[in-house]
Amino acid sequence: MPDTVSININGVAHDVEAGQRLIVAAESVGEVIPRFCHHDKLEPVGKCRMCLVEVEGPRGKVLMPSCTLLVSDGMVVDTESAVVKKAQEGVLEFLLINHPLDCPICDKGGECPLQDQTMQWGPGESRFVEAKRNFEKPIPVSDVVLLDRERCVLCDRCVRAADDIAGDPLLTFIDRGNHVQIQTFPNEPFSSYFSGNTVQLCPVGALTSVDYRFKARPWDLGHTRSVSFVDTVHSSVDAQTSRGKLVRVYGIENDRVNEGWLSDKDRFIFSAVHSPDRVTAPLVRGDDGFEEASWSDAMALVASRLGGYLGGEVGAIGGANNTNEEAYTLAKFMRSVVGSSNLDAQLGDGLNPHLAATVTPRATIDDLDRAATIFVWGPDLKETLPVLYLRVRKAVRNGATLVVASPAGTGLDAIAAHVVRYRAGSGSDVLRKFASGDKGYEGAREALDAGPVVGLVGRSSLAEDPMMAEAAAGVVRSLPDSKLLTLLTRANIYGALDMGLAPNLLPGRVSTADDEHAEMLEDAWGHLPRGTGRSTTQMLEDLASGAMRAMVLVGADPVRDCPDPGLAQRALEAAEFVVAFDAFVTDSSIHADVILPAAVWGEVSGTATNLEGRVQEVNASVRPAGQARSLNAALDDIAHLMGVDLRAAKVADVTREIAAVAPAYAGITPDHLTFESDGDGVIVPLEGEQPLKFIPVEVSVPVVTSRLTLHFPDALYDDGVWNRNAPTIAGLARQAEARLHPRDASMLPVHEGDIVSIEERFVMPVTLDDTVPVGSIVVPRNVVGTKGLTASTSVKVEAVEGGA
């Protein structure tokens, strides 16, 4: 029970939580005080003066800004007196001296706090007839944000969000007095991964997004609450539609997950849903390329071909971009209808499914707020899980000690108390020294001993041995009072693993070795092959060698995302039959015999599970493009053609079945999930124990000893099919570059900007970077110019003659 103080607002006594700002306390008891600069998630500044209220003090009643004033016991506040009213009218009249009345064309018009508060608290008429301020407008401050300075009311929200929350101090006020204006720095665009948040925060239309400019008006938008599928954080979003099209995505304050913040990729990727390149009808390979076919013909072909193989000759890759219901249906279809355990939602780019799905003790995202020390061993959070990066930043701002270990500079280095840099491939060496507190690592070790510790553990890049994360998890596990979050990044990968889309997992976090649960599942499903299936890498090898014959690709693009793209290419070419459920013709699905158009995020409903195990609703906001269908509906029909009833045509039936047969999901009902009831979803298992608990132990991983080892990290804006099809962010896709330590560069020898070739095929410019350890090279994965590069531990690098 927090301390309370008693305050009196407008003659009514209230008990409110101590230590709050008055504006927040007043709102919690139903007295709304108008405001522009105040925002719950930002530090108070008291800039706009809109929240002035009268507070009784020793010298009588005085006007005080309620956003900077802490409540104290016995405080007497008047929010409606004549003096307060006059102050509010005066502030609004002042704000409107320069604010243009172009509301009819302003994107904020209709949802604008300045409009609303002028209507409610404003004076009605202005006495100012002088000319308003005059600026060149709008100016693009970044590729996604436009700035109209004359609309700005100088509330400082965007500056605070960019500085404090995102850590990108790229906006500022320049000049003084009457001439003050919001600005970027000269020749430095506002290119933050979180710039879209400022558009949502802006209380006027000064910051607007390029994407939504003049697209629709707020009063005719349809709203659907859902979660973002860009990464595994599953930020709560409000998907807004106009005339059956998604036009805008806003963040929703879900304090357990994203606190209202989104990355720009969360915010702007939706336009790919309406891409003209979507597959809108089933495509069947004919004599000269793909030909459109009817669903019934295409499904009949798939059913007859898949039915003609032995179970073990067929495999399925993917399912990470689907809802839990779709993933469960795929697992059920492959295991009980096709009779194959060859299932993998990870493309050889992830972790041991047992570690990812069932790590114990598992942390939650808001455990970060309670942690004394946060230990990050894995990918650059800013590039892969940007909203989690914001949560770590917040925890550090509030006093947590951050220890970051990585093979190259990361976005978190600037706020980390201890940065442990290791040469890619030699992580285990450093981990051992570090765990034992060797010379040079004492500080970091000391920080780790001060619990509670939250370890964020993942694979720093595809070139790293996946066992490295397990070793790091083992070190965290050995610390007192420690919890772990694993860092897989792809959409609903945690839901897919929980639904059994892994060679060694059955639905509900059950190991395939658990015979008791397998028997129960067999009763429910009718048929269940026992034993462990093949992983993606094994499947691709077996396809290439002919040991397997057919493949089901579900929204997966192994030719781009596998550690060995060449192997994926050979495998898909060698396969006798490939059916792809995909929204696009990708580098992988182009090898398919049948492409079935898949409904994607925004078009399907169901549930999804994020990296902390939180199950939330996913809601459809638009109709599927063309003839696209959800995976569970399509598989249900195909199973019917193969003589089995999957009972998966309706999403609600599948949700119920998951709750019945998947032990970790036992007891989940729609009541837990609908956003109306609580809003934030629930962490599974609800009660009791999950059957499989993976307790990481310290393992040793061999150190790679080659001349130049590869660090191959993911980038936020990559060259993947979704990013390419979202016009707003497609142009932001990273270009290939090789980052080298100056000492390695001088041995090649190359200089900054020179061109090098990697593995004799990939040419890219060199950037010298002394945060890269000597003996390793950093190349971003799946960006423009690195498609097809194998994630091997070491690479051959050569200077290209005359390449500068």
Place this chain on the structure above:
Amino acid sequence: MTWISDLLGPFKGFAVTMRQVGKPRVTRKYPQEKRVKPPRFHGRHVLNRYEDGMEKCIGCELCAGVCPANCIYVRGADNPPDNPVSPGERYGFVYEINMLRCIYCAMCVEACPTEAITMTHLFEMSVTSKEDAIYTKDELLVDPDGTPNHPQAESPLIDVKELRLGDGWMRATSSAGRAEYEGVVAWTPQARNPDLPVEAGQSAESTGGDDG
């Protein structure tokens, strides 16, 4: 005695007719003879232009938002900078009214901040297909010289001159219904005052706005 009243029935009926024969007629010989419409008659809409030929519509969708029959579809777009369609940054690039759904309430006229949409006296708009009842921007927008357009040709039924009538509107729809605002556009097309220099600071060129 029912047979007697049955027999008298037709005469009772004709008596009603006969009483009216001598009275003056209230019906007109439409279309040869047309009634004079009141000055604020609600007829077909037109989209107006400024005197310099610029479109008044800025695509703000307020008319669509206020329409109780949901018969207006507007979409805005960026004005091409070198050849602007309307003053300011935004113009209505789609403007459609479904005349079958319209209830001629004139809320759109009232909502319009630029007096772009007004109503005229023309009401004869019979069509032979539902699609023809959807008036697009081509039909609604007046020509640069102010001549209104109509999809049907001049005929005894359709007096295109009626599209120029309807000024009785401006008082009723001026801001707050006040006479002093009559004809005053309640919106500044550009925040910018052309007589003032642009304030110093950065321009679009120097902020770059490229990748990062």
